[in-house]
Amino acid sequence: MMPLKSLKHLNTFSITAHAVDVISVDSVNILIEAFRNTKNLKLPFIFLGSGSNVLFLEDFLGVVLLNQIKGLSYTESETDWHLHVGAGENWHELVCYTLQHNILGLENLALIPGSVGAAPIQNIGAYGVEFDQICEYVDLLDPCTADCQRLSRKDCRFGYRDSIFKHYYKTCFVIAVGIKLKKCWVPKLDYGDLKKLDPFKVTAKEIFDFVCAIRRNKLPNPLLIGNAGSFFKNPQVDRDTAALMIKNYPDLVYYPQADGTVKLAAGWLIDQCHLKGYTIGGAAVHDRQALVLINKNHASSQDILDLARHVYQKVAFTFSVYLEPEVRFISAEGEINPMAVLS
Ligand SMILES: Cc1cc2nc3c(=O)[nH]c(=O)nc-3n(C[C@H](O)[C@H](O)[C@H](O)COP(=O)(O)OP(=O)(O)OC[C@H]3O[C@@H](n4cnc5c(N)ncnc54)[C@H](O)[C@@H]3O)c2cc1C
Structure with a gap:
């Protein structure tokens, strides 16, 4: 066919x-x-x-x-709001809806494109908050058997841009998610420029506006310039490797993790290879955000792939650090492991 x-x-x-x-x-x-x-x-x-x-x-x-499975309802307990959201709802619209109803806690995740159902798949995250922290459950349908099941937050085994859904349940469809938000709201201001805000005075709406402004300034709008956000994940290295890199590159941008590993800012690594604005065919590395590859001028998927391979190889050659795509690669038969075509 x-x-x-x-x-x-x-x-x-x-x-x-x-x-x-x-x-x-x-x-x-x-x-x-x-x-x-x-x-x-x-x-x-x-x-x-x-x-x-x-x-x-x-x-x-x-x-x-x-x-396109829609629907949104919520209940409350003494301490929490409990939202049940159809997987086909738009994530950013959900963030706006909760704010309008004075249900706070999603503001750091404003303007992330995509559907609610995809949020648990890669455990979306931004500005110091991950889906993991607000997830109560994920409802899944196995279309082969027509069985539905509810996975608790713990069952989802969330990690950095990772969850059980990337490894098991690959033929299951997320139909809805449950989100739990505390009524006693505490602003999350640990990340980047959010530290500039006053934790005693700031409102959730101000954080929302702040995050939206930074994102609009930093990231290309996909409606105007084709892109899929961060093309690569931030690579995680062990403590010794990180110590050596920090010694060799005092400006290195990195984030120590609770498990002792260190996350390196992939955008910084790419930028150090002088790749901002670098072009192959119609594809380019974004000139303000090195982690974003863009469809600059009628790029073909081969252009994007060739550019991604070039970035991967440059970073590997310069730092001996091997980037892994965050973006999912779809071939003629279905999803494939991106490393099979990149390295
Ligand atoms: C400009 C821009 C900025 C971005 N910023 C961020 C960011 O800050 N943080 C972040 O984490 N991500 C970010 N992203 C990536 C993206 O927004 C998220 O990964 C989002 O969750 C993808 O949603 P989607 O509906 O578009 O998923 P799709 O791209 O349609 O699908 C992604 C994967 O999930 C699977 N999938 C989708 N829906 C379902 C379902 N219902 N059941 C089972 N599997 C499903 C698909 O098969 C595919 O493998 C950004 C992207 C762009 C373009």
Whole structure:
């Protein structure tokens, strides 16, 4: 079957690619039915939210199941708010909704593109807060068996841009998430420029505005310039490697972790290789944020891939540090390990 359905508007990189079919899924029943049809046709499938963390390497010879399961409700206990949110809701709109209803705690995660259902997949995080910290549960559907199950926060095994969903449950669809926010709100101001705010006076709305302003200034808007946010994860190295690097590069930007490892700022490493603005074909390293690769001028996926490989090799050669993509790579048959095509 020919892949004729365009995916260009379904990925924030704005890469030209096609799929055999794209099915909008707005209920569990439609998901189960769409999955059965896909299986009967013996076609591969992928789940997609807003496409803000994927790179289509070529046409996808299968069916895209597009998450549009909506719904939002909340209850309260004496100490907490408990939100139940359909996976197809937009993350940033959820952040705005909670603020408007005086339910506080999501403000640091403002303006992260994408769907609510994708938030647990890579444990989204920004400005010192990760989804892990606010997750109560994740509801999953196995479309093969039509079984639903609820995973507790602990079951999700969240890590840095990682969760159980990247390793198991790969054929399961996140249909809803539960979020728990404390009524007794404490501002989270440990990260970067947020430290400038006064913890005794600041409001959640001010943090929201501050985060939005920084992000608008620093990150290219995917509606104007195709991109998928941070292309690479911040690499984590052991204490000894970090100590040696700090000695050799006193300006190194790094974040010590609770487990003794040290996270290095991938953007700093790329910047030190003088790659800001570097271009291959229509793809470029963003000139203000080295961690973001952009579709500057009708880039093909090959342009993005060649640029990513160049960045990977330069950083490896300069620092002996091996970057790993945060973005998910989709080939003709489905998702593939990005290291298989990068290194
Ligand atoms: C400008 C920009 C800034 C960004 N900033 C940040 C940031 O600060 N922090 C951060 O963590 N991320 C950031 N990202 C990355 C992105 O926003 C997140 O990864 C987001 O959660 C992706 O949501 P999505 O709906 O677009 O997922 P998609 O890109 O559609 O999918 C991502 C992966 O999740 C899977 N998936 C999606 N929905 C489901 C589902 N319902 N069930 C099962 N699997 C599913 C897909 O198969 C795919 O493998 C940024 C991206 C952009 C473009």
